[in-house]
Amino acid sequence: MTPVLAWSTPASWATEALRDPLALLVDHAHCELGAASTAQTLIARHSTETALVDALAALAAEELRHFRRVHRLLERLGGTLQPVQSNPYAVGLVKSIDRTAPEALFDRMLVSALIERRSLERFELLAAAAAPEQPEIAELFLELGPSEAGHARLFVELAVELHPDGDVAGRLEHWTELEARLIRSLPFAARIHSGPFVQRAAEPAESKRGPAFA
Ligand SMILES: [Fe+2]
Ligand SMILES: [Fe+2]
Numbered sequence: 001m002t003p004v005l006a007w008s009t010p011a012s013w014a015t016e017a018l019r020d021p022l023a024l025l026v027d028h029a030h031c032e033l034g035a036a037s038t039a040q041t042l043i044a045r046h047s048t049e050t051a052l053v054d055a056l057a058a059l060a061a062e063e064l065r066h067f068r069r070v071h072r073l074l075e076r077l078g079g080t081l082q083p084v085q086s087n088p089y090a091v092g093l094v095k096s097i098d099r100t101a102p103e104a105l106f107d108r109m110l111v112s113a114l115i116e117r118r119s120l121e122r123f124e125l126l127a128a129a130a131a132p133e134q135p136e137i138a139e140l141f142l143e144l145g146p147s148e149a150g151h152a153r154l155f156v157e158l159a160v161e162l163h164p165d166g167d168v169a170g171r172l173e174h175w176t177e178l179e180a181r182l183i184r185s186l187p188f189a190a191r192i193h194s195g196p197f198v199q200r201a202a203e204p205a206e207s208k209r210g211p212a213f214a
Pocket of ligand 2: 035063116147148151
């Protein structure tokens, strides 16, 4: 089962994000590195959950391979990995989980599934927008997309396995709505999980002359 997003990103987001491909790749590299690191943190925190440990160890190794793939392209295009920036999308979602609740791990798996699903959506938009003029970037996102789809499914499967009585449909509805509200509220940037691109309205002629005092 793959989560269905409650809001679809307009194609204009990808066109604008690709105007700064190096910034986008820096952010993407950190997303992959962060995904590998989060998987390892989950293993350390839930070390008695054998199914989770095994699946997330494999996922961490795969995300690190993705990081290297993105980093190689970043270098090839003349960029350098920059220090990590806070990720208000992932942080905002994870902070919304009640860690004291008995279903906290169930929710954590569903939130991870959604992050993977949103990444897949963004990869597909970027691959389509980059195809004509930035073929190497298009190839990268086309190549990584199927893995993220697999990760989204894996996290839902883990949620079900860890909490067989959990209300998957009900909780997914809750999280998909929250996720959609959050990502739509974020500012646009050349980052994988930024908000929608909003065309600024032209400033009124008077404002260019400064404030008028009557
Ligand atoms: Fe990845
Ligand atoms: Fe992933």
